[in-house]
Amino acid sequence: MFRPYPIFIGLRYTAAKRSNHFISFISLTSMIGLTLGVAVLITVMSVMNGFDRELKERILGMVPHAVIKHYGNLEDWQSIDKLATQRPDIVAAAPFIKAQGMVTHGGGVRGILMNGILPEEEDDVSIISQHMVTGSIFDLKAGEFGIIIGNLLASYLRVDVGDKITIVLPEASITPAGVFPRLKRFTVKGVFKVGADLDSSLTLVHMNDAAKVLRLNDEVHGIRLKMIDLFKAPMIANEIAKDLPTGYFSSDWTRTHGNLFQAIKMEKTMIGLLLMMIVAVAAFNIVSTLVMVVTDKKADIAILRTMGASPSAIMTIFIMQGTFIGLIGNLLGTVAGILLSLNVSSIIKWVETIAGHQFLNADVYFISYLPSQLLWSDVIMVCGAGFAMSVLATIYPAWRASKVDPAEALRYE
Incomplete structure (x- = not known):
């Protein structure tokens, strides 16, 4: 099956074992950070949706x-x-x-x-x-x-x-x-x-x-x-x-109760923005990963250039590598976030049983348990934003790779 060689090489670079284990560690850290950020953001937004739903159904069902x-x-x-x-x-x-x-x-x-x-x-x-x-x-x-x-x-x-x-x-x-x-x-x-x-x-x-x-x-x-x-x-x-x-x-x-819904809406927006910063930090860790990969692969880049590879093809190789890291991180984070959102109420209840302490007391809060409502629109938005930031993070290192001078890179080889 025909595969464009920049994509093929980019995927090979991603899966290849490196002599520099530090680069592999940074790459893995970026992926894990992105996974955790996306999972936490989806879970928190689902919990905020759950509070909003419970207020509407329970409070407004009574008042x-x-x-x-x-x-x-x-x-x-x-x-x-x-x-x-x-x-x-x-x-x-x-x-x-x-x-x-x-x-x-x-x-x-x-x-x-x-x-x-x-x-x-x-x-x-x-x-x-x-x-x-x-x-x-x-x-x-x-x-x-x-x-x-x-x-x-x-x-x-x-x-x-x-x-x-x-x-x-x-x-x-x-x-x-x-x-x-x-x-x-x-x-x-x-x-x-x-x-x-x-x-x-x-x-x-x-x-x-x-x-x-x-x-x-x-x-x-x-x-x-x-x-x-x-x-x-x-x-x-x-x-x-x-x-x-x-x-x-x-x-x-x-x-009588409108301020509660306004507070929930504002909190969901602010918490979403703050947690999105965590996703952004994890996504832009891909920049440092790819910069080190480019430095490590200068000789390979020079050989590809001398064999006729264009600067755009070199850019595609490293964009593909960073995009693959971001894609895997986002997919794992999305799956983890969906599973947590669907089970967070049971998990918190289990933790309360083990700890012997109720986190949400109805004397203080409006409800006595942690609700959750998973909205697919939130999942798509978070996953899409995380993936977009991952792709953007690859552009600068890929551009640096396309500017490598073959003669300079091969001088001491």
């Missing part, structure tokens, strides 16, 4: 995509609910009552966010049903004063299904004995776990029970909306609020 509120309380919320669900870009809507307070049991006290919900409607706008550890949101019955709490809160208070806890609201009740905070005993009906900080602060009660505790009549605090495209939530919620009478306004996830 509203958008809400419609009134400067007072909503009285005729049923009509607004119906108006919202008529839009094709809204999946579902559900009323809610929200209050902040504290929960206490057995001497333990914790700040909470109490959400009053209608279980049958909440199931359409939230992922809570998919993450119940014990019980169900449909166990919340009007008048029974049941409550569903997160697993971290349950662990802190040392309670389980059937135990009673006390909710303390920051509203005073005037009694003959004086002014006291508003208290109400609730029975734990279920425990959920979404793997986020909501596990330690969010509680759910039936909307009718929340209305009684807060002394509301048939009023609610707002209507929660679930969108088909959550990135259109600000525009859609604003349009609905404009169609309603004066006094209504909208809010959406970009105001």
Whole structure:
């Protein structure tokens, strides 16, 4: 089979055993460095993608995509609910009552966010049903004063299904004995776990029970909306609020949690650029490798020139040699990065088990494990950038090789 001789010689130089073992060592180091750089970059970008995905699915699956509120309380919320669900870009809507307070049991006290919900409607706008550890949101019955709490809160208070806890609201009740905070005993009906900080602060009660505790009549605090495209939530919620009478306004996830997604996006970009510098350093180690090879092969270059090889053919030989090193390094790094990205969650979990320490605590971070999402677009971008830098790194040494003077190189041979 015909092979152009510059490519053939370049590959022979790459695979040949050298008398100068230092050159072989530098060549191997360049390849390993490139492999590690590409693998780490693909893995880190996959982890950042995983954090972004988990925030969207878990956090935005629990918190509203958008809400419609009134400067007072909503009285005729049923009509607004119906108006919202008529839009094709809204999946579902559900009323809610929200209050902040504290929960206490057995001497333990914790700040909470109490959400009053209608279980049958909440199931359409939230992922809570998919993450119940014990019980169900449909166990919340009007008048029974049941409550569903997160697993971290349950662990802190040392309670389980059937135990009673006390909710303390920051509203005073005037009694003959004086002014006291508003208290109400609730029975734990279920425990959920979404793997986020909501596990330690969010509680759910039936909307009718929340209305009684807060002394509301048939009023609610707002209507929660679930969108088909959550990135259109600000525009859609604003349009609905404009169609309603004066006094209504909208809010959406970009105001409450948008900074998290911006932070993840910025961190992914900055970390990607920093790690790309590692890939660049490894790629440009090929320069030193080829410079030493050119110095070592001056006699061979001179002989090829005297046999009629053109300067461009000499350049092709060394470009081919450096490109082959970069190609192997990139391919090995890509394979290693893909394998690490697909298994990094299991690896970290295994390390946590061995070390007896949890690296991501849900009390501190939004999720309690290391997520990963491999995107082929990232793989192609990283592999392509690494290979391009490898090829660029070969140009200067190859140009130096093409400028070797045959007479000067063979003078002392």
